[in-house]
Amino acid sequence: MMLGHSQLAGLGPRARVLDEAFVGAVLDGLSMAQKTLPCRYFYDARGSDLFEQITELEEYYPMRTEASILKAHAAALMGGATSDSVLVEFGSGSSRKTEFLLAELPPGAAYVPIDVSPDALAQARVRLARRYPALDIRPVVGDFSDAVRFPQGLRGRPRVGFFPGSTIGNLHRPDAAKLLSRFKTLLGGSGRLIIGVDLKKDKTILENAYNDRLGVTAEFNLNLLARINREIEPAFDLEAFTHTALYNDLEGRIEMHLVSQLDQAFEIRGRPFRMRAGESIHTENSYKYAASEFQALAERAGWSPASVRTDPRGLFSVHVLT
Numbered sequence: 001m002m003l004g005h006s007q008l009a010g011l012g013p014r015a016r017v018l019d020e021a022f023v024g025a026v027l028d029g030l031s032m033a034q035k036t037l038p039c040r041y042f043y044d045a046r047g048s049d050l051f052e053q054i055t056e057l058e059e060y061y062p063m064r065t066e067a068s069i070l071k072a073h074a075a076a077l078m079g080g081a082t083s084d085s086v087l088v089e090f091g092s093g094s095s096r097k098t099e100f101l102l103a104e105l106p107p108g109a110a111y112v113p114i115d116v117s118p119d120a121l122a123q124a125r126v127r128l129a130r131r132y133p134a135l136d137i138r139p140v141v142g143d144f145s146d147a148v149r150f151p152q153g154l155r156g157r158p159r160v161g162f163f164p165g166s167t168i169g170n171l172h173r174p175d176a177a178k179l180l181s182r183f184k185t186l187l188g189g190s191g192r193l194i195i196g197v198d199l200k201k202d203k204t205i206l207e208n209a210y211n212d213r214l215g216v217t218a219e220f221n222l223n224l225l226a227r228i229n230r231e232i233e234p235a236f237d238l239e240a241f242t243h244t245a246l247y248n249d250l251e252g253r254i255e256m257h258l259v260s261q262l263d264q265a266f267e268i269r270g271r272p273f274r275m276r277a278g279e280s281i282h283t284e285n286s287y288k289y290a291a292s293e294f295q296a297l298a299e300r301a302g303w304s305p306a307s308v309r310t311d312p313r314g315l316f317s318v319h320v321l322t
């Protein structure tokens with residue numbers, strides 16, 4: 001599925017910039033002492049599809065738990081929304097959980113999903129346009145940590161931000177605070193932010209969520225190397241890597257790695273790289289926060305914590321910041 005011409009206008013140069021940014025990020029990350037690859041590049045069409053499969057796994061509690069909180073509290077979370085309101089979602093993916101909030105928006109309100117994945121945006125747009133014909137949907141393909149070009153015609157209208165999926169947990173804490181303060185600028189002085197944050201909990205529940213028995217998370221992680229093979233050049237033998245995800249107690253985060261199974265060498269854009277058996281490429285962090293810990297971080301970023309809601313088992317939290 002494709003975006004219409006009006007949505008695609010102006011995206012060509014941007015898409016090329018992102019491609020070169022991908023090559024640069026891969027070369028920089030693999031040149032570090034601890035090899036890394038930025039997790040935002042998980043989400044090409046295949047990665048977005050695999051992420052959707054992950055959200056349905058028995059072990060993966062975050063999606064359904066966050067959805068249950070949003071469903072139970074949608075009216076209160078969206079209280080005060082008017083036909084002028086604009087719901088801005090950062091890293092919207094499939095926008096499935098967003099539907100609980102969209103259902104509370106009066107006709108005439110607008111929805112601006114922002115994501116690096118054009119495929120995920122295009123699919124969500126088609127589904128939502130059918131389901132909410134009175135909703136003004138304006139997808140933006142882009143990196144939410146860059147300056148986002150806000151759709152024309154919606155400027156000056158009150159904004160409510162939505163940042164679900166504990167995507168904030170993918171950032172180191174100081175970067176998370178910087179991103180929250182960037183969102184504050186984008187949402188404006190009267191803006192609010194509804195944000196989903198995964199809670200600290202028993203290590204076994206956490207590690208099982210990222211090491212599912214069907215191996216979908218492993219495939220999602222390995223897809224990053226497959227994407228490099230597809231989009232840059234065929235550099236990696238996927239069989240030579242295995243997925244691991246472990247909770248780092250000291251840092252309060254799940255770390256995902258791809259571990260080399262043998263001594264190996266590969267080349268990308270003429271640059272040579274070597275890996276020893278057992279050496280890893282660090283592909284993702286997922287920081288976990290106690291509710292009070294996250295509120296303190298939000299305050300450092302200039303927000304006032306207004307409320308926090310959790311599920312009965314205390315697995316996940318949804319905060320409102322004003």
Ligand SMILES: C[S@@+](CC[C@H](N)C(=O)[O-])C[C@H]1O[C@@H](n2cnc3c(N)ncnc32)[C@H](O)[C@@H]1O
Binds near residue numbers: 063091092115
């Ligand atoms: C963990 S998924 C969450 C998807 C959805 N919001 C949910 O809660 O189910 C993260 C989403 O954020 C997008 N994403 C990650 N980093 C991004 C960035 N820097 N800018 C824009 N989108 C980003 C990905 O493409 C993906 O769709």
